Amino acid sequence: MTMPANTRRKGMTRKQKRLAVIAGLALVLVLATALVLTALRDQIVFFYAPSDVVARNVTPGQPIRLGGLVKDGSWSRDGQENTFIITDGGHEIVAHYVGILPDLFREGQGVVAEGSLGPEGRFEANNVLAKHDENYVPKEVVEALKAQGEWRPEATGQ
Amino acid sequence: MSIELGHFALILAFAIALVSAIGGLLLWRRGERLALVLGHASILQFVLVAVAFLAVVQAFVASDFSLALAANHSHSLKPLIFKISGVWGNHEGSMLLWVLILVLFGALVATFGRRLPSDLTNLVLGTQSLLVAAFAGFTLLTSNPFERLSPAPLEGADLNPVLQDIGLAIHPPLLYAGYVGFSICFSFAIAALVSGRIDQAWARWVRPWTMLSWTFLTLGIAMGSYWAYYELGWGGWWFWDPVENSSFMPWLAGTALLHSALVMEKRNALKIWTIFLSIITFSLSLLGTFLVRSGILTSVHTFASDPTRGLVILTILAVLIGGAFLLFAIRSPSLRQGGLFAPISREGALILNNLFLATAVGAVLVGTLYPLLLDALTGTTISVGAPFFNFTFGALMAPLLLVLPFGPLLAWKRADLVAAGQRLMGFAALSVFLAILISALGGTSISMVPIGLLLGFWVSFGAIAEVIERSRLGRIPLGESLRRLRGLPRSIWSTALGHFGMGLTVLGIVTVSAWETELVTTLNPGETAELSGYLVAFDSFEQQPGANYVADTGVFTVTDPGGETATLLAERRTYVASGMPTTEAAIQTYGLSQLYLQLGEPLENTHVIRVWHKPYILLIWIGALVMAGAGALSLTDRRLRVGIPQRARKATAEAAQ
Numbered sequence: 047m048t049m050p051a052n053t054r055r056k057g058m059t060r061k062q063k064r065l066a067v068i069a070g071l072a073l074v075l076v077l078a079t080a081l082v083l084t085a086l087r088d089q090i091v092f093f094y095a096p097s098d099v100v101a102r103n104v105t106p107g108q109p110i111r112l113g114g115l116v117k118d119g120s121w122s123r124d125g126q127e128n129t130f131i132i133t134d135g136g137h138e139i140v141a142h143y144v145g146i147l148p149d150l151f152r153e154g155q156g157v158v159a160e161g162s163l164g165p166e167g168r169f170e171a172n173n174v175l176a177k178h179d180e181n182y183v184p185k186e187v188v189e190a191l192k193a194q195g196e197w198r199p200e201a202t203g204q
Numbered sequence: 205m206s207i208e209l210g211h212f213a214l215i216l217a218f219a220i221a222l223v224s225a226i227g228g229l230l231l232w233r234r235g236e237r238l239a240l241v242l243g244h245a246s247i248l249q250f251v252l253v254a255v256a257f258l259a260v261v262q263a264f265v266a267s268d269f270s271l272a273l274a275a276n277h278s279h280s281l282k283p284l285i286f287k288i289s290g291v292w293g294n295h296e297g298s299m300l301l302w303v304l305i306l307v308l309f310g311a312l313v314a315t316f317g318r319r320l321p322s323d324l325t326n327l328v329l330g331t332q333s334l335l336v337a338a339f340a341g342f343t344l345l346t347s348n349p350f351e352r353l354s355p356a357p358l359e360g361a362d363l364n365p366v367l368q369d370i371g372l373a374i375h376p377p378l379l380y381a382g383y384v385g386f387s388i389c390f391s392f393a394i395a396a397l398v399s400g401r402i403d404q405a406w407a408r409w410v411r412p413w414t415m416l417s418w419t420f421l422t423l424g425i426a427m428g429s430y431w432a433y434y435e436l437g438w439g440g441w442w443f444w445d446p447v448e449n450s451s452f453m454p455w456l457a458g459t460a461l462l463h464s465a466l467v468m469e470k471r472n473a474l475k476i477w478t479i480f481l482s483i484i485t486f487s488l489s490l491l492g493t494f495l496v497r498s499g500i501l502t503s504v505h506t507f508a509s510d511p512t513r514g515l516v517i518l519t520i521l522a523v524l525i526g527g528a529f530l531l532f533a534i535r536s537p538s539l540r541q542g543g544l545f546a547p548i549s550r551e552g553a554l555i556l557n558n559l560f561l562a563t564a565v566g567a568v569l570v571g572t573l574y575p576l577l578l579d580a581l582t583g584t585t586i587s588v589g590a591p592f593f594n595f596t597f598g599a600l601m602a603p604l605l606l607v608l609p610f611g612p613l614l615a616w617k618r619a620d621l622v623a624a625g626q627r628l629m630g631f632a633a634l635s636v637f638l639a640i641l642i643s644a645l646g647g648t649s650i651s652m653v654p655i656g657l658l659l660g661f662w663v664s665f666g667a668i669a670e671v672i673e674r675s676r677l678g679r680i681p682l683g684e685s686l687r688r689l690r691g692l693p694r695s696i697w698s699t700a701l702g703h704f705g706m707g708l709t710v711l712g713i714v715t716v717s718a719w720e721t722e723l724v725t726t727l728n729p730g731e732t733a734e735l736s737g738y739l740v741a742f743d744s745f746e747q748q749p750g751a752n753y754v755a756d757t758g759v760f761t762v763t764d765p766g767g768e769t770a771t772l773l774a775e776r777r778t779y780v781a782s783g784m785p786t787t788e789a790a791i792q793t794y795g796l797s798q799l800y801l802q803l804g805e806p807l808e809n810t811h812v813i814r815v816w817h818k819p820y821i822l823l824i825w826i827g828a829l830v831m832a833g834a835g836a837l838s839l840t841d842r843r844l845r846v847g848i849p850q851r852a853r854k855a856t857a858e859a860a861q
Contacts, residue, residue, distance in 0.1 A: 066547045071559055078563040082570055082596050089592035090574075093585035111587055125726035126804070126812045145724045146804035146814050149776075149785045160589075 091160070097136040099163070106163040112139065112171075113158040121153050132157060132169070143171040207271055210259025211350035214300075217252035217307065218344060220245050221336035228330020232323050232398070239322040242329040243314035249336055250311035257291075257304045260349055264291050270356035273297060273349045279362035279781050281752040289373035290363045295513075296349035298376060302493065303340050305377070305384040310336065313388060313413075320409065327395030328388070335387055338520050346513045362781030365753070371431030379424030379451060383489040385417025386458060390486035393479045394528060397535040407469035407478065412839060414465055414482075418458045419835030425451050426828035434791055439722075439800050439816045441824060444593040449572045450492035453565050457485040460561035463554045471551055471616060473544075476536050477558070483532060487525045488565070494521060546618040553611035560604040567596040598652075605659040605710065609666020612699055613673070631669055635661035646719050656714035664707030671700045698838035705830030712796075712823025721817045726810055736817040737765035738799055745811065753777040755788075758803040758811065764794055774803040774813070796822040 093111040094104065104110060112132055120131035128143045130153075141159050151157060151174060159171035224245045231238055260273065264287045269275040277294045278287055292301040310332040317325060343349070392410045396402040428451065433441040442448060461481040467474045494517045545551040571588045578584055609631070613624040639658035646653075674692055675685040723735040732741040743759040760772040772790035779786070790801040797819045804812035 060544060063544070063546060067552070067555065070547065071555075074559055075563065078567065078596075078600060081599055082567050085592045085596045086570070086574060086588070089595060090586045090588050093587060123807050125810065126724045146802060146812055149787055149805075 093158075095134040095136075096132055096139045097134055099139060100137050104163060106165055106167075109160070109162050111158055111160050112141065112169055113156070114139075116151070116153050116155055116157050118153050132159065139167075139169050141169040141171050143174055147174055206259045206262055207268075207350055207352065210256040211348075213252040213259070214256040214303075214340060214344060214350070217249045217256070217303075218337060218340040220249055220252070221307075221333040221340060224249075224333035225330055225337050228326045228333060229398075232326035232330060234326070236322045239325040239329075242326055242333070243318075246307070246310040246314040246329050246332065249333070250307040253300075253304050253307045253340070256350075257300055260297060260300060261288055261291050264288065267360065268356075269358070269360050270352050270354065272351040272353045275353055275357050275360050277363050278360040279752060280359060281780070282363065282368065283751055285370065285373055286363065286368045289370075290367070292376050293363050293367045293372050296343070296347045298380075299339070299343040299347050300349050301376065302380055302384065303336065303343055305380050306332070306336055306339060306387060309385055309388050313391075317409070321401065323399050324392075324395050324401060324406075324409075327398055328391045331391035331394045332387065335391075335524070338524065342516060342520060346516050359781070362752070362779065365777065365779040365782065365784050365786045366435060368752075368779075369431065369435055371427065371435060375424060375427045375431055378420055378427055380493075382417050382419075382421025382424045382458075383451075383454060383493055385413060385420055386454060386482075386486040386489050388413040389417070389461065389482040390528070393482035394531065396479055397531050400535070400538065402475050402479065402539055404469055404472050407465045410478075410482065411462070411465045411469060414458065414461050415835050415838050418455070418462055419832045419839070421451070421455050421458060422828055422832045422835065425455055426825050426832070429828075430825050434789060439789070439802070439814075439818075441716075441821070444571075444590045446495075446572050449568050449593075450488070450495060453568055453572075454485055454488040454492055456561050456565045456568070457481060457488050460558045460565075461485050463557050463561075467551050467554050471545065473551060474555070474558075476539055479536065479539075480532060481558075481562075483525075483528045484565075487521075487528070490521055490525065545616070548614070548621050549619045550611065550614045550616045552619075553607065553614050556607055557604065557611065560600055564597055564600045564604075567600060568593065571596070602655070602659060605663050605706075608663050608703060608706070609669060612670045612696075612703070627673055628666060628669055631665035632662065635665055653714060653718040656710065656718075660707050660711035660714055662707075663710060664704050667700045667703035667707060670696065694837055694841040698834040698841070700834075701837060702831050702834035705827045705832075705834060707827070708823050708830060709827030712820055712825075712827060715820040716818050716824070719819045723815045725813060727813045728809065728811055733813070733815070735799075735815050738815075738817060739763040740801065740813075740815055742811070742813070743771075745806070750777065752781065753779045756803070756806065758790075758813070760790065760801060762792055762799060762801075772799075772801055774801050776803055776805065793822065796820045796826075798822065 091109050091111055093113060094102065095114050096112070098104075099110070099112065114132040114134040117131040117133045117138060120129075122129050126144055126146070128145075128147055130141055130143075131138050132141050133139075141161075142164075143159065143161075158175045159169065160173040160175070161169055161171035164170045224242055227238065228242050260271070262268075263271040263274045264278050265284065267274065267278060267280040267287070269278075273294065273296055277297070278290050282290065290297075292298040310329060313325075313328060313332065317328070320328070389410055392406065392413070396406055425448075428448075429441050432443075433439070461478065464474050464478045464481055468478045571592050575586050575588055578586055609628055610621070610624050613627060614621070635658055638661050639654050642657055643654040671689065671692065674696065675689045677685045721736045723733060725733050727733055727740075727742045729742050729744050732739055734740070739762065741761045741763070743761055745756070745758050748755050748757055754777070756776045756778075758774045760774065761769055762772055763769050770792050772792055774790040775788040777786050777788060778784070785805075787802060790803075792799045792801075797817065798821050800816040800818060802814040804814065
């Protein structure tokens with residue numbers, strides 16, 4: 047919209063002015079759409095349960111969200127390093143996280159970890175999510191557990 | 205007893221709203237007398253809903269656990285302020301608060317809108333009553349806050365500990381006032397479409413309401429962001445979570461509406477677009493309140509939702525929003541466009557503003573709803589996270605911020621871009637200099653940082669440009685300049701202040717994103733750690749009982765680079781009633797920067813701590829406060845006081861006869 051409209055003010059008719067405005071608008075909209083589509087292709091993160099990770103052969107390094115239950119007795123801590131097993135009943139994946147886990151991170155509870163698979167198949171989480179409600183199990187985890195026939199509502203306190 | 209009284213009052217309010225809606229929307233041509241009746245009905249609705257609301261508050265304060273809502277969400281040990289704020293810390297109570305604010309705005313229109321033409325009053329109050337009827341009805345039928353328990357439990361189940369915070373007392377009322385305030389713009393838009401009365405006067409009536417709602421929404425979002433920052437203990441202030449996005453979209457659309465209504469008021473142009481934006485903004489507010497509530501989208505911020513209500517909510521939304529757009533489609537072609545202008549002009553600049561803001565709304569909407577669509581269509585579960593939003597939103601905001609300082613310097617109808625550019629030259633040079641200087645001093649690895657800094661300084665300085673220009677500072681004696689500054693219309697000041705606040709927020713976001721430092725380490729009492737020149741010493745670890753919780757407290761002494769020391773208490777609380785743990789981070793403010801300290805769960809006497817240094821983070825919220833202040837300032841402007849222009853016109857007309 048930086049065309050020198052004001053220097054040729056006599057030369058531009060009503061119609062041309064309106065056309066210039068509309069062309070400018072259309073251009074921005076096209077660019078914005080392209081931007082959104084590119085970003086959607088590159089920036090989305092897939093949610094997988096451990097069984098999906100095995101079935102789909104997820105490549106190491108690809109950012110994913112891994113969801114399931116924290117396996118009972120699997121959580122060990124060494125300073126700020128946490129290791130635990132995420133399971134959906136079908137398969138298990140060892141996850142590793144450096145930092146402070148959320149308050150409601152518990153064994154036997156639902157969890158969603160963001161990160162990617164390391165070269166040796168260990169899941170390197172850079173973020174662990176747990177909702178601030180003691181009964182909460184992420185919806186994706188519920189569905190993943192249902193798919194494995196492992197969903198027991200009473201077991202999660204609901 | 206008072207509970208049943210409140211219940212009855214809400215039912216009565218619903219009935220009155222239903223009658224008002226039918227009367228107002230069908231008989232709107234009946235003139236003054238109907239307007240009078242609808243005005244009284246609106247005030248009555250407010251009184252009745254207020255009675256209903258106070259009945260619930262009373263039950264919470266008195267710990268009357270025969271009220272199911274109080275039994276589920278309150279506790280006799282809770283401090284008074286949290287007993288009151290607990291009323292809206294759950295679905296049913298927050299619906300009641302929503303309806304209360306809705307009727308409050310209706311009553312305000314009835315009180316302050318006496319000078320409106322009667323057909324407009326009838327339609328506006330009729331539409332407003334329709335909304336009240338829909339949401340009061342929804343509350344009564346699906347989320348009744350007045351249900352009793354028999355036998356009454358001796359003790360309540362307590363409020364979610366995360367919500368036991370002063371933030372809950374402030375954030376939802378502000379946010380709802382913002383959301384619901386846009387219902388007035390929506391009602392005015394419907395009234396304009398039905399009556400065909402859409403002119404500059406209409407824009408003059410709508411703008412103060414937009415400004416008021418926008419101010420509340422700005423405060424509400426800023427408050428919510430700061431609350432999440434200090435309470436959730438994750439150290440983040442914005443997560444691009446669906447709940448945040450759905451409060452942010454009405455804000456973006458409302459900002460666009462604020463600017464397009466300006467064009468309509470001054471130049472009688474952009475009428476159809478302004479009406480469209482009014483409808484969109486309120487629709488996004490509704491979406492914001494209810495989409496998350498319906499249980500369709502999951503979020504870290506909301507309370508647990510009941511999916512059975514989802515269908516009812518979606519039906520109401522579909523009818524209201526769909527109906528409004530149908531009306532728009534039928535009626536808008538008959539509206540006349542007016543006010544021609546050259547592409548380079550104040551109007552052109554405001555159109556550009558609207559274009560980018562509307563596109564940004566679109567991008568955020570796509571990012572928020574795309575996972576939902578993909579899940580429904582293909583069954584693939586994905587998440588669209590911060591990278592998507594940062595990328596698209598940033599790319600759309602950068603050009604907007606770049607052209608922002610030009611806007612106020614351009615004349616209406618046709619402007620001289622070169623002249624405006626010349627006036628901004630000095631500020632541009634200063635911004636470039638500061639951006640380069642700070643990037644060099646701070647040492648940056650992200651290439652976007654200098655650009656962000658540049659935009660932040662450019663917008664901040666550009667905002668002052670118009671004020672300085674008008675005061676002719678430096679070109680005439682200082683006293684004369686100051687006198688001119690005092691004499692400037694408040695609208696000029698509020699524009700400058702609003703844009704300046706935007707610049708501050710941008711600067712805060714950029715500095716925190718670029719130079720935030722973080723340290724996670726094992727630290728035991730007696731040991732020290734260092735981060736960005738701050739020395740953190742872990743003094744002791746102790747257990748103390750609080751009002752309704754037990755706290756594990758870590759006592760830290762922080763020595764800043766200047767040698768000053770401060771004591772920080774980071775807590776992990778376990779609440780007695782629910783057994784639920786929460787983290788209370790310790791935050792120490794140094795100027796505009798903060799040190800944020802979080803204590804991990806102890807394990808065999810070892811402790812993990814996480815410390816962040818957040819440079820200039822307070823600028824983010826100070827900028828938002830400045831923007832809200834600009835909104836409030838604009839509301840005190842003579843020009844916006846509804847009725848004054850009319851009175852003046854009437855007086856001159858009489859004098860002329």
